[in-house]
Amino acid sequence: MNASNASNATNATNAVNGNDTGAPRVLVGYSPDERGDDALALAALLARTMDAPLTAAHVHPPPWPTPGPGAVDAEWVAYLRGQADEALRRAAARLGELGVPERAVDLRVHAHRSSGRGLLQVAAEAGAGLIVAGSAPRGRRGRVAIGSTADQLLHGSPVPVMLAPRGYAAHPPKRFARMTVAYWRHRDGEGPLTAAAALADRLGVELRLLTLVLRPPGLAAKFRVPGGVLDRQLAQAEEDLRYAAGMFGGGTPVERLTAVGTDIAKTLGTVDMLHGEVLACLSSREGPLRKVFLGETSGKIVRAAPCPVLLLPRGAAAPTVGEKAQVR
Template structure:
């Protein structure tokens, strides 16, 4: 696997609250890795199928000018230490346009803002996020509603289970933590009833989770994880509960962390696919999250 990098981020920018959330997360990721930010806005494609009377297409230059002004204002608001450029692209959908921009600009990850939701629903996935989380060839990061942090990320948290894909997220997270010099938390969720939870032995947070890394990853990853734990560069947590809500609510969330998920076994090779369990988890977490493509190498 090549070293994880945020070198060239595609920021899905609109002059809206989700757009500003995405921009803030992009700044935090750039300060973590030295990345360049590409602020991209997708403009509806002007074609015969557009929902506008065919003879009245003079509105497009006006839209393009307004979008350009919004992008320039966003770029002007960036901290002085952030490298950036602005781009517009025309396409039939925001998701398709962002994928095209990612290809043209050699993007290493796409950063989105989530739809604003209720107090207990930190993430709401709009159509663009849903499409990209199930089809992107690069990692997709999503900021929760109201995300304001612009400081360097302070933690990476990798969440994995017992299904195929665990090895990829463990490997990616270990490499990312070392590449960006960040502490790492490896989290495994166990869904147990109260009797089963009470019978868990002491020390499961480290010993059993390292064993899971070996079982669902490989011996090399387990040794790497154990070494990082021994050197206080990583922590291990087994979160237990009768369901996703209980297990996730038992976790303590770190300030300025990024939560990493692997893709579902349903993903096509080298593309993202947000699994059902991960989709349930993100309803309950307050931190930004990122889904990496299947079999990231």
């Protein structure tokens, strides 16, 4: 399969028009290292489960902005292309091992000084409905560390972003088990919640709604006063969860869970998570509409999650199949 830039125009057309399954196109950003392998493992599981088209992209630095001697520029460009082509050959081979044949994968090379912004441009060209990336290499195993690439995706992507925790490729699940949505009621939250439910349905898993209630500072659990601040917080959380669950009509009951603790990481650590769990999180209400925007609370949840994390754009469901996200 040709991974050169010259084939991008044809590939973009096929990416938009060739999706006969109705599933959103999955775009995975690949680098030839551990985080790239983690991202491929998650993207392959998504593509297989949803029978979704898959694009694997490698973003490399552009040529020098200031022209130099012709021979030097030509050698540098050839080097970049060679490295990119080799990276995508490795990606295609690994995807084949993961059950996604090479003929089913759209391979793309893209030049951009910023890997995150470059992936957003590829997503727009390919009509991707979901972007998958790996954790920064400095993070702890089993957790997500937000590096520069993920940071750019999580502050401006017009489509959902899913991050694989470090080491995910070592023991990937055979199937997804459940989707838990970290939910707090706010304006513009209904669209993302509907998008999460739609994705859970495509993955064939049940949906669980989770609200984390943080105990007021200085209030020990044994000194909890009936009818006090904490009880009022819990009552409001239960009301909000009932409201959210009611959005799904009278179909399959949606599990609701409230967890209480002193901080987000410790509280989330008390919640059972299955092998194959996905934790979905809403974008900050302070962010722009129809974009992913990682706020303070959602950022803490992402870093504490022991499973892949899905970040949903504020105020909008995922783009329909074939719809191109607008990236500037």
